[in-house]
Amino acid sequence: MTKRIVLFSGGTACRNINVALCRLPVELTRVVPAWDSGGSSRTIREAFGVIAVGDIRQALMTMAHGEGRAGDVVKIFNARISAGASPPEARAEFAYYAESRHPLLRRLEPGLRGVILSYLAAFQARAGDAFDFRGGSIGNFILTGAYFSHGDDINNAIFVFRQLCTIHGQVWPSTKANGVALQATLGDGSRVAGQHRVTALDEGQAAKGIARIALTAPAGEPVDANGAALDAVRSADLVVFGPGSLFSSLMPHLLVDGIAEAVAANRGVPKAFVGNILECAETRGMSVAEMLERFLALADAKAGAGGLGLTHVVHNAELFPFDRWVGQARYARRGDLEALCDRHGMTLVEGHFEDAWNRGQHDGPQVAEALAGLAQGGG
Numbered sequence: 001m002t003k004r005i006v007l008f009s010g011g012t013a014c015r016n017i018n019v020a021l022c023r024l025p026v027e028l029t030r031v032v033p034a035w036d037s038g039g040s041s042r043t044i045r046e047a048f049g050v051i052a053v054g055d056i057r058q059a060l061m062t063m064a065h066g067e068g069r070a071g072d073v074v075k076i077f078n079a080r081i082s083a084g085a086s087p088p089e090a091r092a093e094f095a096y097y098a099e100s101r102h103p104l105l106r107r108l109e110p111g112l113r114g115v116i117l118s119y120l121a122a123f124q125a126r127a128g129d130a131f132d133f134r135g136g137s138i139g140n141f142i143l144t145g146a147y148f149s150h151g152d153d154i155n156n157a158i159f160v161f162r163q164l165c166t167i168h169g170q171v172w173p174s175t176k177a178n179g180v181a182l183q184a185t186l187g188d189g190s191r192v193a194g195q196h197r198v199t200a201l202d203e204g205q206a207a208k209g210i211a212r213i214a215l216t217a218p219a220g221e222p223v224d225a226n227g228a229a230l231d232a233v234r235s236a237d238l239v240v241f242g243p244g245s246l247f248s249s250l251m252p253h254l255l256v257d258g259i260a261e262a263v264a265a266n267r268g269v270p271k272a273f274v275g276n277i278l279e280c281a282e283t284r285g286m287s288v289a290e291m292l293e294r295f296l297a298l299a300d301a302k303a304g305a306g307g308l309g310l311t312h313v314v315h316n317a318e319l320f321p322f323d324r325w326v327g328q329a330r331y332a333r334r335g336d337l338e339a340l341c342d343r344h345g346m347t348l349v350e351g352h353f354e355d356a357w358n359r360g361q362h363d364g365p366q367v368a369e370a371l372a373g374l375a376q377g378g379g
Contacts, residue, residue: 002027003237003375008174010249011036011055013276014242015062016355016364017371022066022169024372029232030059031259033249034173035182035215038196040080040136044144047131049218051154051178053147056171057139060161063169072104073112074165076138083135090133097138098124115164119145155228172229174256179218182252184210198248198282206284210247215255225258233262238375239308242274243362246291247282251298260302264309270374272312274367277353278329278360288315289335296344313337313346314370316353316362326360349374 004027007014011032021028032055037045041054057077064074081093096102098120105113123145127133143161150156154176162170182195187208192198198210215223233239244250254260263271273295275288283291292313299307318334325331341348349370355363 003372004029004232004235005238005240005371005375006031006232006236008239008241008250008253009059010244011058013244013249014274014362016362017243017274017367018059018062018364019066020364020368021371022063023365024368026372026375027169028063029170029172029229029236030063031172031174031229031232031253032056032059033195033252034175034177035180035195035252037181037194038199040140042196043132043136044140045179048126048144049179050144050147050152051173051176051180053140053143053154054137056154056158056173057137057143057161059171060143060158060165060167061139063167063171064165067168069165069167072108073116076102076104076116077142077161077165079138081133081136081138085134087132087134090136094120094124094133094136094141112164115160116142119143119149121145122148155226170228170232172226172232174226174229174253174259175223176226177217177221177223180223181216182248183214183216184247185212185214187211195248199245199280201281201284206281209285210282213247213251213255215252223256225256225262230258230262233259234266236266237269238371239263239266239269239271240274240371241272241295241310243276245280245282246276246295251295254295254298254302260299260308264303264307267309270311270377271309272314272349272371272374273310274362274371275313275315276332277316277362278326279332280329283332287333287335289337289340291332292337292340307344310344310346312349312374313341314349314353314367317350329360331360 006029008031034051036052036054041052045052061078081090100117119142123141143157146157146160147154184192184198217223242250337348353363353367355361
C-alpha cells in the first residue's frame with residue numbers, strides 16, 4: 001500500500017526533499033505557513049486582508065516540478081511581474097496576461113484559458129487602480145483570484161489550482177485564518193513583528209536570541225487548524241518536521257490550535273525531525289541539539305506530556321571538529337544529539353545528507369529515501 005507522508009515545512013528549505021519525494025511511490029502532503037509577510041504575499045495581504053498565499057503557491061510549484069509538470073500552465077503560474085518596472089509599466093505587464101495577449105495563454109485549450117482569465121479578472125476587480133503589481137507573482141494573483149471566486153475559501157482555491165496544473169500531491173496551510181502574524185520576543189524582551197523581519201534579524205538582534213514566538217490574528221480571533229491539514233495528519237504513515245527556519249517556519253505550526261494535538265494523537269506511526277545543515281539569523285550560535293530542544297519544549301507545552309511522540313531525528317553528519325561556513329552562514333554544530341535522543345527515546349539517523357553540488361543544502365534523494373524507509377517501517 002502506498003504510504004502517506006505529511007511534511008511540515010516552510011517555503012524553500014525542503015524544496016529538494018519535496019521534489020525527490022514526488023518521484024517515489026508515496027502520497028505527499030505539504031503543510032505550509034500562513035503567516036508569510038514579505039514580497040508579493042505582503043502586498044496582497046495588505047491590500048485585501050487575506051491569508052498569505054506565497055508559501056502555498058511556492059509549495060504547489062515545487063510539487064509541479066517534482067511531478068514533472070512543466071507545461072504552459074505551470075510556466076504561467078511561475079511567472080512574475082518585473083520588479084524594476086514603474087507602477088504603470090507593471091500594470092500594463094499584468095494586463096498582458098489578464099487580456100490573454102501572452103503567447104502561452106493564447107495557445108491553451110479555450111476552456112482552461114477561460115478559467116485562468118476569470119481568476120485574473122476576479123483579482124483585478126478587487127485590486128482596483130491603486131494596487132502595486134511590481135514584482136508580483138502571476139501564480140499568487142491567480143490563486144488569490146480563485147480564492148475570491150470560490151467563497152473566500154483557500155482550500156477551494158488550492159483544489160482548483162492543483163486541477164489546473166494537474167498536480168497530484170497536496171498542499172495545505174496549517175490554518176485558514178486570515179491576517180495571521182508571527183511575532184518573536186528576543187532575549188532582552190524586545191519584539192520583532194512579521195515573519196520577514198524574524199527571518200532577517202540583524203547581528204545585534206541575533207546575538208540576543210529568540211526567547212519565544214507567538215501567532216496572532218486580527219481582533220484576537222483564534223488561530224485554528226485547517227481541517228484539511230488535520231485530516232492529512234490523522235491518516236499519515238509518517239509525519240516530518242523540517243528542514244526549515246526553526247522559529248519562523250517550523251515551530252509556529254505547533255502554535256496553531258489543533259496541530260500539535262493531532263500529531264500526538266496519531267500514535268504508532270514514525271515522526272521525524274530533519275535537522276538544518278546551516279545556522280541562520282534566527283539560530284545564530286545554536287547547535288542542532290539546542291534547536292531540537294527548543295522544538296520539543298514547545299511541542300510538550302502544546303501537546304502535553306510526551307509531546308508529539310517524535311521517533312527519529314535525521315541529521316547530516318558532522319565531519320569537521322571546527323567551524324565551517326557557506327558564505328555568511330555557519331554549519332550548525334550537532335551538539336549532544338545522542339544524549340538528547342536517548343532521553344526522549346528517539347532514534348538518531350545520521351548520514352551524509354548534504355548535497356554534493358550545493359553546499360549547505362540537503363541532498364533531496366538521500367533524505368527522501370531515508371524518510372520513505374521510515375514510512376515503510378524501517379529505521
